[in-house]
Amino acid sequence: xxxxxxxDKVGVKKGPWTPEEDLMLVSYIQEHxxxxxxxxxxxxxxxxxxxxxxxxxxxxxxxxxKRGNFNDQEEKLIVHLQALLGNRxxxxxxxxxxxxxxxxxxxxxTHLKKKLKKMQDAGGNDGGSEGAGAGGVGGGVPKxxxxxxxxxxxxxxxxxxxxxxxxxxxxxxxxxxxxxxAPALPTPSPGSVTTYASSADNIARLLEGWMRPGSSSxxxxxxxxxxxxxxxxxxxxQCSWDxxxxxxxxxxxGAAGAAAAHTPEGSTETSKMAGAGAGGAPPAFSMLENWLxxxxxxxxxxxxxxxxxxxxxxxxxx
DNA sequence: AATTAGTACAACCGCACGGAG
DNA sequence: TCTCCGTGCGGTTGTACTAAT
Numbered sequence: 285x286x287x288x289x290x291x292d293k294v295g296v297k298k299g300p301w302t303p304e305e306d307l308m309l310v311s312y313i314q315e316h317x318x319x320x321x322x323x324x325x326x327x328x329x330x331x332x333x334x335x336x337x338x339x340x341x342x343x344x345x346x347x348x349x350k351r352g353n354f355n356d357q358e359e360k361l362i363v364h365l366q367a368l369l370g371n372r373x374x375x376x377x378x379x380x381x382x383x384x385x386x387x388x389x390x391x392x393x394t395h396l397k398k399k400l401k402k403m404q405d406a407g408g409n410d411g412g413s414e415g416a417g418a419g420g421v422g423g424g425v426p427k428x429x430x431x432x433x434x435x436x437x438x439x440x441x442x443x444x445x446x447x448x449x450x451x452x453x454x455x456x457x458x459x460x461x462x463x464x465x466a467p468a469l470p471t472p473s474p475g476s477v478t479t480y481a482s483s484a485d486n487i488a489r490l491l492e493g494w495m496r497p498g499s500s501s502x503x504x505x506x507x508x509x510x511x512x513x514x515x516x517x518x519x520x521x522q523c524s525w526d527x528x529x530x531x532x533x534x535x536x537x538g539a540a541g542a543a544a545a546h547t548p549e550g551s552t553e554t555s556k557m558a559g560a561g562a563g564g565a566p567p568a569f570s571m572l573e574n575w576l577x578x579x580x581x582x583x584x585x586x587x588x589x590x591x592x593x594x595x596x597x598x599x600x601x602x
Numbered sequence: 603a604a605t606t607a608g609t610a611c612a613a614c615c616g617c618a619c620g621g622a623g
Numbered sequence: 624t625c626t627c628c629g630t631g632c633g634g635t636t637g638t639a640c641t642a643a644t
Contacts, residue, residue: 300612300638322629338630339613374632385632386612393634394610607643614636622628 297331301340305330309337310345318346343384350382354391362388363396 301309312328318341321334330337343349354362358380365376373385373392380388 298614320629333614334629335615335631336613342631343612371633389633390611605644607641609639609641611639612637615634617632617634619631620629623626 295331296333296336298336301332301344305332306340306345309340313341313345318342339386343386348382349384349387351387354383354395358383359396362392363400366392366396 308328308330309324312324316327318338321338323334324330324337325332325334328337332340361379362376365379369375371389371392373389377383377385377388
C-alpha cells in the first residue's frame with residue numbers, strides 16, 4: 285500500500301536517546317550540517333531511523349531551544365494562535381522561535397486544553413482566549429477542509445484579525461515588555477525534567493562552543509570561516525533561533541510560518557537575529573510585538589499576500 | 603512504605619508536500 | 624509529465640516521574 289517505511293524496522297533502535305547517540309548525532313551535524321537525514325544513520329553508525337535523527341535534532345539537540353515552563357505570554361500566545369490557526373503547531377511554533385512544535389503541542393495537550401476547559405466549565409473566559417479553546421480545535425481554520433494553499437491564503441486574508449487577537453492577547457497582561465524581551469527563565473522545575481532531558485541540554489550546550497567559536501562573539505560570521513562545512517556554518521550558528529524558525533516554519537508552516545519565519549533568503553537575516561537571540565534576549569517576542577503593535581505600518585494583508593513582508597523582513601525590526 | 607492514579611515529556615508513526623531526476 | 628525521494632507536520636503512544644491514598 286502506501287509508501288514503504290522510511291527505514292527498515294529491523295535493526296533500527298527505538299526509544300530514548302542516549303547521550304552517546306546524541307553526541308554522535310551532534311558531532312555529525314556539526315561537521316556536515318543538518319539535512320540529508322537519510323545519510324545520517326549510515327554515516328554516523330547510529331542505529332536510528334533518519335526520521336528519528338531529524339526529530340531528535342530539531343526537537344532537542346538543536347541549539348537555541350528553550351526548555352522548561354512556558355511563561356504567561358507564551359501561554360497566551362499559544363492559546364490565541366491555536367484559536368486562529370488550529371492545530372498547526374509548526375505555524376504556531378514559528379511565533380515562538382525558541383519552542384518546538386512538539387513542545388507546544390505537548391503543552392497544549394497537557395496543560396492548555398485542560399486549563400481552557402476548566403475555565404469554560406467555570407463559566408469564565410480569559411477574555412478572548414476562551415473562544416480559542418472552544419473554537420480551537422475545530423475552530424479557527426477548519427482543518428482538512430481546504431488544501432493548504434487555500435488555508436494559507438485565507439489565513440493571510442485574516443491576518444488582520446490575527447493581529448488584533450494577538451494584540452489582545454499580549455495586552456491582557458499590560459505586562460512588561462521586558463518580559464517579552466527577556467522571557468522569564470524557564471525555571472526548570474528541579475526534578476521534573478527528566479534526567480536525560482537535561483543532559484540533552486548539556487549536549488546542546490556543547491554546541492555553543494561550536495556556535496560561538498571564539499567567545500561571546502557574533503558567532504555566525506566567525507565560524508563562517510570554516511568554509512568546507514558550509515551547510516553547517518550557514519545553518520548552525522544561526523541556530524539559536526533561525527533553526528527554530530526555519531525548522532518549524534520552514535515551509536508548510538503555512539501563513540503563520542510565512543509571516544513569522546519567512547526567512548527571506550533565509551539565513552542571512554535570520555542569522556543576525558540569531559545573533560541577537562544567542563546574545564540572550566530572544567528577539568522573537570519583541571519582533572512579534574513590534575509587528576503586532578505597529579498598526580500604522582498597514583502592510584498587513586497586502587504585504588502578506590504579495591510578498592510576505594511583515595515579519596518577513598527581520599531587518600525592519602532592528 | 604507501598605500502591606495506584608494522574609501528569610508531563612519524549613519519541614514514533616503515517617500522511618502529505620515539494621523538489622529532483 | 625510522471626515517479627521517486629527526502630523532509631516536515633500532526634496525531635498518537637509509551638514511559639518516567641510525582642502526588643495522592
